Amino acid sequence: DRHCRLGLDLLGLLLDLLPKQAVRRGDLVEMGAGVKPPKLTVPPKPRYPEMARRFRKTSATVEVRVLVDENGRVIRAERVGPEQKYGFDDEAVSAAKRARYQPASKDGVPVKMWSNLKIEFRDR
Secondary structure, eight states, X not given: OXXXXXXXXXXXXXXXHSOOOOOOTTOBOOSOTTEEOOEEEEOOOOOOOHHHHHXXXXXXXXXXXXXXXXXXBEEEEEEESSOOOTTHHHHHHHHHHHOEEEOEEETTEEEBEEEEEEEEEEOO
């Protein structure tokens, strides 16, 4: 057991000595050392769903997970969390795809990264 722990410690030290692979533009990254998440610059402007208006649904909040590319564009969007129905979910995903971001970066290199976005609907 003691020898196993020493072996694992030694392996960890050796792995730390190996050269780290440099991040490349457009790599998909997760939050960690040297990573800055994407920053929303053009918020989505969702259209209020006609079905929701017909059924007199006055508000909803839809959480959408977006994949922001190295240019700050949303290249994928999907609803996360509870379904809101009445057209809110589809419109939230559509609106999220129109949002723009300052892209995420790792060690100063623009990269792809997933981010969450809340889309608020209020009927006026």
